[in-house]
Amino acid sequence: MTLGIDLLRRHGWLSGRTPEMQDRILEGGRLRSFASGETVYRFGDTSEGLYGLAQGNVTVAIPNTIGSEHTIYQATPGFWIGDLALFSKQRRLVTVIAVTEVEIYFIPQPKLVALVRDDPVMLREFYALSHVNMELQLNILANLSIPNSEKRIAAFLLYVDSVQVTPGDWLETPQDRLATMTALSLPTVQRLVKRLAGLGLIEIGYGRIRVQDAAALARHAAE
Template sequence: MDAPTMDLGCALDMLATQGWFAERSAETRARLGTIAKLRSFTKGDRIYLAGDRPNGMFGLISGSLNISIPRADGEDYTAHRAGAGFWLGDLALFSQGPRLVSVHAAEPTLMVQLPSPELVRLVRDDPRLYADFYALTYQNFRMAFDIISNLAIPSTEKRVADRLVLEAKMRGDQEGWIPLSQAELANMTAVSLPTLKRILRRFVELGLIDHRYARIQVLDRSALVRLCRG
């Protein structure tokens, strides 16, 4: 499938409806918009790899991204499937260090890029902007800690329930759809695929979720939260 296209103005308007960009002042959004560039990707395209030098920040308009962490055995662990409104790339950019994660398009994806030279110049000219980027770094660290906390849950059923709640919350999709296959969710939660299938069947029977090919719908988030805490 071809990469999606869109007018830059429409793309920025969409980003202004959710996530970190929506929480910025109109003045800050306008200033960032002056350096923004549209980037489109097809499924499997590399956005950047762990170890790369930073080339700017990215905001996700449509599609989804696989955020992967390199493991000690040389393989990658896909930690998160990011959806629209998600921003990344701030930590390496402002610390002037290499990328810590690898990011690939999980499907045809449209993004806005804030290139490094222009963004650094904006912040140098107005250091007050640092507070906006600290807010983004805080959000992304909170997400990382949520993922670590999820993997520490001993019960496989509670771990899967918590991860579904976490993914649905981070995507902000009112219909609750999460674009994850069962195999991908099993990998994220460190659960065997047969065990995951059994857990998902029980959740369906309880009316907590529905699932289709390569996607899962959270129907009752509150009940999943209660299950985690029970």
């Protein structure tokens, strides 16, 4: 449990808060475990609290207008979610699913509401989280708008790699999931990933991908 909390203190939104603020935010929370494939919460659920990913990976999916859900992002440790519905008492806008075994630090909504009620300055800290997640959403949209398929894949991998605890580590992302998140066909992704690997920019493993040279991959994508 201590290792998960230490990571959240060092990486992601919480790391930008003062040690005192971190203590106040984390107080009253608990670590929860989810098995691979288990749902953390679904679109339309009521908000019950804030979630900080301490270990493992989760995917984030959104519904479309024809009634299905589309996976748009795979999050790594240091990622926090649940902020938009937290104080507005609205329903969840996304579905979050564990794609590996994960540990998530959960802070219940009543505790957070009381924290802000007792010290309104704390609201600024949660607005900062909403800003972080809005930046993430805009980045996803901007990358999906890249018309060149190879550059779109490169941009996606560069971003996800950049927010890892240790950039350059393996991304537990199979190519079929990468295809979904970049809105490309699996054969297209397979062909282009193989090409990027042949250029020495990424490395392909079983169900995972690693950015070998982020600077070179960024230069290649910008050409």
